[in-house]
Amino acid sequence: MKLACTFTAVWLLASSQPLFAHTPLFDCFDNGDDTLTCEGGFSDGASATGVGVRMVDAQGKVLEQGKLDAKGSITFKRPAGGFSVVFEAGAEHALTVLGDDIT
Amino acid sequence: MQPRSFQLKALPLLLGVALGAVAIPAFAHFLVVYTPQTALVRATDLPFHLVFTHAFNGGPSMAMDKPQRFYYAKRSAPNEQIEEVDLARYLEPIQWAGEQGPVSAWKATVPRNVVRSLGDYQIVVEPTPYLEEAEGLYIQQFAKVMVNVGGVPGNWSETLGLPAEIHSLNKTYANWTGGVFRGVVLGNGSPVPYTQVEVEYLNHDLDVANNTFVADGKIDAPHPSLAAIVILTDANGQFSFTLPKAGWWGFAALSVGPENEYNGKPLSQDAILWVQATDLPQ
Numbered sequence: 142m143k144l145a146c147t148f149t150a151v152w153l154l155a156s157s158q159p160l161f162a163h164t165p166l167f168d169c170f171d172n173g174d175d176t177l178t179c180e181g182g183f184s185d186g187a188s189a190t191g192v193g194v195r196m197v198d199a200q201g202k203v204l205e206q207g208k209l210d211a212k213g214s215i216t217f218k219r220p221a222g223g224f225s226v227v228f229e230a231g232a233e234h235a236l237t238v239l240g241d242d243i244t
Numbered sequence: 245m246q247p248r249s250f251q252l253k254a255l256p257l258l259l260g261v262a263l264g265a266v267a268i269p270a271f272a273h274f275l276v277v278y279t280p281q282t283a284l285v286r287a288t289d290l291p292f293h294l295v296f297t298h299a300f301n302g303g304p305s306m307a308m309d310k311p312q313r314f315y316y317a318k319r320s321a322p323n324e325q326i327e328e329v330d331l332a333r334y335l336e337p338i339q340w341a342g343e344q345g346p347v348s349a350w351k352a353t354v355p356r357n358v359v360r361s362l363g364d365y366q367i368v369v370e371p372t373p374y375l376e377e378a379e380g381l382y383i384q385q386f387a388k389v390m391v392n393v394g395g396v397p398g399n400w401s402e403t404l405g406l407p408a409e410i411h412s413l414n415k416t417y418a419n420w421t422g423g424v425f426r427g428v429v430l431g432n433g434s435p436v437p438y439t440q441v442e443v444e445y446l447n448h449d450l451d452v453a454n455n456t457f458v459a460d461g462k463i464d465a466p467h468p469s470l471a472a473i474v475i476l477t478d479a480n481g482q483f484s485f486t487l488p489k490a491g492w493w494g495f496a497a498l499s500v501g502p503e504n505e506y507n508g509k510p511l512s513q514d515a516i517l518w519v520q521a522t523d524l525p526q
Contacts, residue, residue, distance in 0.1 A: 158474070166395045168287075168393075170360050181396075182394070182396030184395055185397070186398070187322075188323070199293065212321045
């Protein structure tokens with residue numbers, strides 16, 4: 142539910158901007174082996190290769206960070222505590238997926 | 245491209261339907277490839293039911309052998325190669341109930357981890373040819389349905405090189421009710437001009453728990469031509485159709501594939517594409 146709200150909020154924000162056709166999209170999945178994979182892209186099909194992704198804890202401390210690969214994908218080790226993953230697609234277009242929503 | 249014998253056969257059928265002499269037009273066969281929702285915000289298990297039937301009337305349905313192929317084609321990023329993933333391992337035989345008794349059909353639950361990535365999935369069924377004894381011919385309908393996860397577009401506009409295929413010019417999963425859907429009929433990869441495209445509404449919901457169609461249809465067609473709608477492609481093989489109601493719309497181009505014989509009998513290689521229309525939120 143939290144994720145749905147996040148998506149909706151981001152979508153509404155993006156739709157009010159001139160860059161509507163370039164809405165960022167992002168999601169993460171648990172791989173079942175103590176790792177998680179996140180994927181990003183854009184609504185117009187543009188490549189997200191090289192876009193930054195960071196994993197932060199509940200206090201905002203960066204736990205891991207990197208850039209999406211040629212497939213728009215990045216894999217992290219899953220941390221023990223609460224966390225979230227942020228897709229850094231521009232100042233107004235950062236997307237956050239909460240760790241609890243990554244299954 | 246369309247065999248003369250098939251075209252000639254269709255005319256008396258059409259007349260028969262118009263006169264009320266034939267209850268179900270034989271040309272209205274549709275391979276239904278059903279999954280409840282094709283525009284997914286997040287990945288989930290994908291249930292499918294494969295039923296060879298008459299879509300608008302919700303039957304009669306025909307026995308369906310195990311498909312020759314059941315797979316998806318996906319391009320994970322703009323510069324990546326198309327990946328084909330076999331889904332046949334998930335097929336399970338079922339008995340699909342109908343007024344004429346049960347017939348063999350198929351279901352599958354494709355697990356989330358196989359379809360979890362963002363983007364487009366072109367799901368393809370290449371069936372084993374079905375012998376339509378009444379017409380003395382085999383029917384093989386190459387059917388496509390597309391699912392999108394997360395809104396990232398992928399290979400929805402790309403063709404897959406099927407013998408008979410409808411090239412989608414709109415995303416099949418992103419159509420408001422009242423929007424125009426466009427496509428191009430391809431036979432062996434080439435546009436087929438001035439060929440018939442049958443358009444049918446999936447008028448009976450699927451009762452997937454009981455492997456049957458819901459008895460009551462959503463609409464009553466006041467005339468046979470409004471149940472199995474027939475339009476023609478233009479000189480470039482293109483067609484367009486305004487989607488008047490939310491739900492599933494099937495498009496079928498008959499006998500456009502290159503092979504015209506199977507087991508010593510005529511073969512009709514057809515192209516099927518399913519399109520989902522969504523009502524505007526109130």
